[in-house]
Structures are given as structure tokens and as C-alpha cells.
Amino acid sequence: MSTFYTSTPQAQAHTEILLKTAVAPVWFEDRSAMSNILLDEGSQKSFISEDLAAQLQLKPCGNSTISLSTFGNANQNVRHMDKAQITLEIETGGFIPMDVLIVPRIAAPLSNVTNVIASKLPYLKGLRLANPVTEDRKFELSLLIGADYYWSIVQDHVIRGDGPTAVKSRLGYLLSGPMHTFTGEQSSTGMFNVLIQHQQEERSLEKFWDLESIGVKADELETTTMKDFNDEYETKCITYQDNRYTAKLPWRNDFNELPTNYNVTLRRTCNMIDRLKKDTNMLKMYGDIIKDQKRRGFIERVTENGNQSNRIHYIPHHAVKKGLIYDSYTYSL
Incomplete structure (x- = not known):
């Protein structure tokens, strides 16, 4: 919608909703990295992005099967995700061990501008915020802490005022709730103002709840x-x-082009081979089956090059052993 003003515009009231966000170090073994965190009591599990997992050189310690559905959709999709263990460093220097699931991406970036405005409110001055005030306008999420660890972090002290509510946590004060701001420019000449902010907010919320951001899309x-x-x-x-x-x-x-999925597939395949190395007989049998399948023309080697007409999508390989002895052994994708 567009509006044309011929007189000095007045400031317009605008409301944004803050979510509980924080910035804190996370650890895996002797490596650490800063994480942008969203605390969401509505999520049953906690998730870490592949980018942050790569920074930590995170090693999966198993996998988990979960059922997901898009917001407002009763249909569920079963997903198998790598599980890992990290340690969250809290404000006092202590640590909280956490189990997390690794996903390509958690959600679309959140706006970080409102946090700067909120920090200047009189009833919030002097508080150590869990999400420090920075010049960054976008907040790219790398860790989502769900209800499994939410109450290990969030504490009881609450500060209310004419704006967002501050809740004490072991990472600092978390801000959440409506934040009223005013927009407008001082000018004595006419101007053309395109009002699209409301549509952008709805789309941001839609992206946040759309499970496509972690690799899930309902069949339509x-x-x-x-x-x-x-x-x-x-x-x-x-x-x-x-x-x-x-x-x-x-x-x-009408499908969207798949990503190569190379890094995820390589990591999972290497982890599988490491497990097979613990049993030399099984590793040899596994290799013999692959060679036999290739000889019989069931599978073939694919090489990437600049002349490749179709983009390659890699699927993780999973070995399956049947029975208590090695007389029946197969594999599946």
C-alpha cells in the first residue's frame, strides 16, 4: 500500500515483538564459539545449526527420530537427525551440558534493532542483557534452546514496564513481549512513503514457523x-x-532444486566408516558388497565437473546388518 503526503508527516506508532534471545559461548571438547541463541519454551528439543557445529568440529554421538509438522498443519513428517553434546557457558562461568540435534538452519534471521531501543528504557537501564546491544541489524540464529533445557537457564526474577518484560536468566536478562516504537521523518516538503513493513513482519513470522528452514516441507x-x-x-x-x-x-x-548436501553426507558417511572400522570383517564385507554392486552395474561412480548438466545431490549412506552372524548383510540409502 502506498500513501502520498503533502504536509509534514507525523510520527507513526509501530509495535514489534521481542523474543528471548541471548549470546553466549558454547563448547565442544577444547573448542568454543559464540552462539546466537533463541530460548523457546514451545520447542520440545534443542537444535544447533550446521554452521555452528562446523565451527566447533562437533562429532555426532548418535541420532534421534522426531516428528515435525508445519504450523497449523496436522500432518507430521518423520525426520532422522544427528545428535551431539555441547556445553553452554553461563554468566557466572559455570557450564550446562546439553544434547542438541543438528539442522541445516534454525530459522530466518531476527531483527536486532528493537533490542537497541529497549535497552534505553528507564526501567531497563543498568541491566546486563543476555543479548548485548550491538550495531548488527540482523540476528542469525545458531542455537535454539527448547523446553528440555529452558528452565535450567531461565530464573524467577521478572521486571515489567511500559514495553518488553525482562526475565532474569543464567545468561543475563532476557527481553520478550511488545516494543512500541515511533517512525517518521521531519520534512516540510511532500514525500512518497511506501508502507510495506506490516507485510514484511508477517512474512518473517511465516518463515520462522516454516519448518522448511530445517529441511522439512509438507507435501502439497x-x-x-x-x-x-x-x-x-x-x-x-x-x-x-x-x-x-x-x-x-x-x-x-514443480520441485525446487535440491542443494548438494555434500558436507552433511560426507560427515555422516565418515562417521559410519569409523564405526565399521571397529569390526574388520564387517568393514571388508561392506567394501566387497559395494564393489560387487558396481561390477553388476547397479551403482556407478559420479564425478563433478564444470560440464555437469544436472546438479548432484548426495544422500547419506547407511549400513544395515541383519542377524547375529554375517551370513546376511546389506545396505540402504
């Missing part, structure tokens, strides 16, 4: 569309030649 295909897709797939994508069926992967026509 209608039943009729799926039927047409299945019919086309059967006629065009499945062939029979030399006593062998060949079926293409059932890609959607």
Missing part, C-alpha cells in the same frame, strides 16, 4: 494430481530391458 500434492502423476510415471519412467526393470526417481515437476 492433491489426490487428483497424485493420480495423474502416478499414471504418467508408470508409462514414461519405468522400462524393461535385458531382464531388468529400470525406474527413474519419482521427481515432482
Whole structure:
């Protein structure tokens, strides 16, 4: 929406909502890095971004299966995520061990401007804020602390006023709630003002709740569309030649291009090989199966080069041992 003013504009009231954010060091073994934290009691688990995990050279200690659904959607998606253990350094110099799940990205960046304004409010002056005032306008989240550790950090003392509420925590005071600001420019001439802030805020909130930011997107295909897709797939994508069926992967026509996923796949594959090295017989059997599959033409080596027409997407490999002895051994993607 656009508005044209021919007189001096008046300051406009504007409300933003602060979320509980903090900045604190996190540790893995003898390595540390600063983390931008969101404390969210509405999340059952805690998450760490792949970027922060890479800085810490974090080593997964297992995996966890969780069910996720988009905001307002009853459908759930099952996800398998690497789990790791980190240590959060608190204000007094102590430490809180935490189990976290590794995700590509936690959420879209939050605005950091309102924190600067809030710190100047009379009833908040002198408080040591968990999210220090900086010149950075964006707050890129790298750690989400859910309800599993929320009350290990948040304490009882609350300060209220005409603005956001301050809650004491072991990281400093956390600010949350509505923050009223005023916008407008002093001018004696006409100006053209494009009012799009409200739409941007709605989109930011939508991005925050959209689970696509951690790699999950609900399937939006209608039943009729799926039927047409299945019919086309059967006629065009499945062939029979030399006593062998060949079926293409059932890609959607309107899909977004997948990322390469190289770093995640490499890390998980290396971790799997490290586990297999503990049993030399199993590691040899695993290698023999891969060689046999390649010899029989079931798999082939893919090399990346500048002339590659299609972008490569890597899928982590997972070894599966069946039975108590090595007479039955297979693998799956």
C-alpha cells in the first residue's frame, strides 16, 4: 500500500515483538564459539545449526527420530537427525551440558534493532542483557534452546514496564513481549512513503514457523494430481530391458532444486566408516558388497565437473546388518 503526503508527516506508532534471545559461548571438547541463541519454551528439543557445529568440529554421538509438522498443519513428517553434546557457558562461568540435534538452519534471521531501543528504557537501564546491544541489524540464529533445557537457564526474577518484560536468566536478562516504537521523518516538503513493513513482519513470522528452514516441507500434492502423476510415471519412467526393470526417481515437476548436501553426507558417511572400522570383517564385507554392486552395474561412480548438466545431490549412506552372524548383510540409502 502506498500513501502520498503533502504536509509534514507525523510520527507513526509501530509495535514489534521481542523474543528471548541471548549470546553466549558454547563448547565442544577444547573448542568454543559464540552462539546466537533463541530460548523457546514451545520447542520440545534443542537444535544447533550446521554452521555452528562446523565451527566447533562437533562429532555426532548418535541420532534421534522426531516428528515435525508445519504450523497449523496436522500432518507430521518423520525426520532422522544427528545428535551431539555441547556445553553452554553461563554468566557466572559455570557450564550446562546439553544434547542438541543438528539442522541445516534454525530459522530466518531476527531483527536486532528493537533490542537497541529497549535497552534505553528507564526501567531497563543498568541491566546486563543476555543479548548485548550491538550495531548488527540482523540476528542469525545458531542455537535454539527448547523446553528440555529452558528452565535450567531461565530464573524467577521478572521486571515489567511500559514495553518488553525482562526475565532474569543464567545468561543475563532476557527481553520478550511488545516494543512500541515511533517512525517518521521531519520534512516540510511532500514525500512518497511506501508502507510495506506490516507485510514484511508477517512474512518473517511465516518463515520462522516454516519448518522448511530445517529441511522439512509438507507435501502439497492433491489426490487428483497424485493420480495423474502416478499414471504418467508408470508409462514414461519405468522400462524393461535385458531382464531388468529400470525406474527413474519419482521427481515432482514443480520441485525446487535440491542443494548438494555434500558436507552433511560426507560427515555422516565418515562417521559410519569409523564405526565399521571397529569390526574388520564387517568393514571388508561392506567394501566387497559395494564393489560387487558396481561390477553388476547397479551403482556407478559420479564425478563433478564444470560440464555437469544436472546438479548432484548426495544422500547419506547407511549400513544395515541383519542377524547375529554375517551370513546376511546389506545396505540402504
